[in-house]
Amino acid sequence: MKRTRQPSGKSNQDELPSGSQSQASQNPSQSQATSLTQAEKAAAKLDQKELELKVNDLVQYLLIMDQKKYPIKKVDINKVVLKDTSNKAFPLVMKRASEKLADIFGIDVIELQDKQKGSYILISKYEIDADKPNVVWPEEDNTRMGLLMIILSLVFMNNNIMQDSEMWHTLKKLGIDPEVPHETFGDVKKLITSEFVRQGYLEYIRQPQTDPSIYDFKWGQRAKAETSKRNILHFVSQMYDVSDPQQWTSQWQDKENEEEMEVSQANSN
Amino acid sequence: MSELRDSHRLFLQSFMSRSVLDAKEVKALYKSSCEKFNEEYITQEDERRRQLAEFVIVINNSIKPFHMEIKKGFSEDNGTNCYCLVSTSDTAITKMASDYTATELEYFKKLIELVVESDVGYIGSVEALNLTESLTNTKKMSKTDAENLLKRMKADRWLILNEGQVSLSTRTILELDMYITDTYPETAKMCELCKKLCLKGQLCEECGVKLHVHCASRIFSKQNQRKCPGQRCNAEWVHDIPSKDVPGSQHVQQENIPSHGQNRKRKAKH
Numbered sequence: 001m002k003r004t005r006q007p008s009g010k011s012n013q014d015e016l017p018s019g020s021q022s023q024a025s026q027n028p029s030q031s032q033a034t035s036l037t038q039a040e041k042a043a044a045k046l047d048q049k050e051l052e053l054k055v056n057d058l059v060q061y062l063l064i065m066d067q068k069k070y071p072i073k074k075v076d077i078n079k080v081v082l083k084d085t086s087n088k089a090f091p092l093v094m095k096r097a098s099e100k101l102a103d104i105f106g107i108d109v110i111e112l113q114d115k116q117k118g119s120y121i122l123i124s125k126y127e128i129d130a131d132k133p134n135v136v137w138p139e140e141d142n143t144r145m146g147l148l149m150i151i152l153s154l155v156f157m158n159n160n161i162m163q164d165s166e167m168w169h170t171l172k173k174l175g176i177d178p179e180v181p182h183e184t185f186g187d188v189k190k191l192i193t194s195e196f197v198r199q200g201y202l203e204y205i206r207q208p209q210t211d212p213s214i215y216d217f218k219w220g221q222r223a224k225a226e227t228s229k230r231n232i233l234h235f236v237s238q239m240y241d242v243s244d245p246q247q248w249t250s251q252w253q254d255k256e257n258e259e260e261m262e263v264s265q266a267n268s269n
Numbered sequence: 270m271s272e273l274r275d276s277h278r279l280f281l282q283s284f285m286s287r288s289v290l291d292a293k294e295v296k297a298l299y300k301s302s303c304e305k306f307n308e309e310y311i312t313q314e315d316e317r318r319r320q321l322a323e324f325v326i327v328i329n330n331s332i333k334p335f336h337m338e339i340k341k342g343f344s345e346d347n348g349t350n351c352y353c354l355v356s357t358s359d360t361a362i363t364k365m366a367s368d369y370t371a372t373e374l375e376y377f378k379k380l381i382e383l384v385v386e387s388d389v390g391y392i393g394s395v396e397a398l399n400l401t402e403s404l405t406n407t408k409k410m411s412k413t414d415a416e417n418l419l420k421r422m423k424a425d426r427w428l429i430l431n432e433g434q435v436s437l438s439t440r441t442i443l444e445l446d447m448y449i450t451d452t453y454p455e456t457a458k459m460c461e462l463c464k465k466l467c468l469k470g471q472l473c474e475e476c477g478v479k480l481h482v483h484c485a486s487r488i489f490s491k492q493n494q495r496k497c498p499g500q501r502c503n504a505e506w507v508h509d510i511p512s513k514d515v516p517g518s519q520h521v522q523q524e525n526i527p528s529h530g531q532n533r534k535r536k537a538k539h
């Protein structure tokens with residue numbers, strides 16, 4: 001999942017991308033920009049300097065907007081960054097900004113799928129070591145991430161789907177009462193069903209024809225991109241103080257499948 | 270110049286997620302970034318310091334096109350060092366626009382103005398809350414709103430709230446020093462020793478020269494006759510000088526981290 005891609009070097013960093021078909025991005029969600037030639041024509045109307053400025057603006061904009069971890073919408077990028085420039089320049093400017101984010105910041109730009117197409121999230125290429133996260137991330141984030149990891153683990157251990165009532169019940173057993181304002185998290189229920197959902201870590205889906213409504217928790221697209229199941233399994237085994245993750249046979253199988261898929265995906269690229 | 274490696278990128282990412290790191294945290298982060306990618310981490314102090322400085326320069330060169338820079342600053346309260354990833358563009362304050370509303374930013378700018386105009390570098394919290402009355406933005410702000418905003422800006426490390434005093438954090442000073450000196454060229458004072466913006470500090474009543482407390486202690490700690498360093502002033506320096514072993518003394522030895530301010534290019538004003 002976290003490919004440690006070597007930076008592609010400085011080779012085409014400063015050349016005008018028009019003319020020779022620039023190599024397709026390694027990110028599958030971007031390589032489908034088939035209208036690139038058309039986009040390149042549009043972008044060619046920008047002179048090279050202008051293009052470079054737009055790309056740098058977009059990099060800055062993505063980094064700032066990512067601070068809240070909300071997906072960033074293409075419409076907003078067009079409105080705020082590209083402005084009067086033809087919107088057809090979007091694929092090219094986005095592609096070049098993604099390359100810079102990868103080469104300089106170690107960050108992948110990923111387009112969300114399905115209903116959220118046209119929205120982008122930024123994902124670090126680096127997996128954070130679960131045993132020393134405190135050096136790297138602010139303490140408050142650590143606590144929130146801790147809660148999130150617990151929730152993702154619970155969903156994962158429950159065959160990737162968990163009903164809301166069961167989630168609240170289990171969290172309560174772990175000492176987090178969703179009904180009581182928490183000193184760090186504030187409104188726990190709101191954090192989980194609204195903030196984590198908006199950030200793309202969780203999906204919170206109403207079961208059809210239920211009254212009163214019953215909701216299911218699933219992993220969101222950001223969780224899938226950011227957190228490998230291996231990491232979660234490691235986290236769970238630490239949580240329960242179990243040395244051998246293979247004790248959870250079905251989850252182990254799930255992880256193996258995921259890793260096989262990654263290998264085959266990597267080969268097909 | 271050496272090339273950007275994964276260790277640089279991980280280091281940079283940590284800076285992006287934390288607003289400010291102190292010297293100890295930077296060292297720990299550098300160590301873990303090196304170790305994560307099996308790069309040599311030098312234990313010998315001087316050599317490591319030299320390497321870390323170069324490490325930061327490599328990063329700063331790469332992020333310059335995006336108007337970003339890892340800057341070194343110090344606390345005006347005690348002189349301890351910290352490091353901060355700042356936005357160097359003119360519009361640094363707009364970076365905060367994703368976190369704060371237009372009204373809140375107007376409030377913050379007014380607060381900065383009051384702090385800069387005060388000789389002491391801080392204002393009282395009552396004064397800060399009364400600022401809500403001078404806002405021109407159509408969306409009004411109540412005193413309770415302002416109180417909550419102050420707390421939020423403290424949590425985000427923009428402000429220091431201490432014993433009824435409101436002052437600007439090191440982060441704010443690093444990030445907005447250009448905004449402050451450009452907007453208030455008459456009132457914003459530079460420290461006579463380090464030549465950086467000085468809000469909290471010691472002021473010469475005669476000539477208006479100002480010194481950071483830890484800068485004053487560097488000048489005066491070995492002198493019995495304390496005279497104002499201002500040109501042709503020579504007035505007596507009447508302020509108390511803290512003893513030399515305050516935490517700030519360590520920062521004398523860390524000069525080789527690219528420090529902020531000195532070779533900064535000032536943009537011409539229009």
Ligand SMILES: [Zn+2]
Nearest residue numbers: 460463481484
């Ligand atoms: Zn000074």
Ligand SMILES: [Zn+2]
Nearest residue numbers: 473476497502
């Ligand atoms: Zn004087």
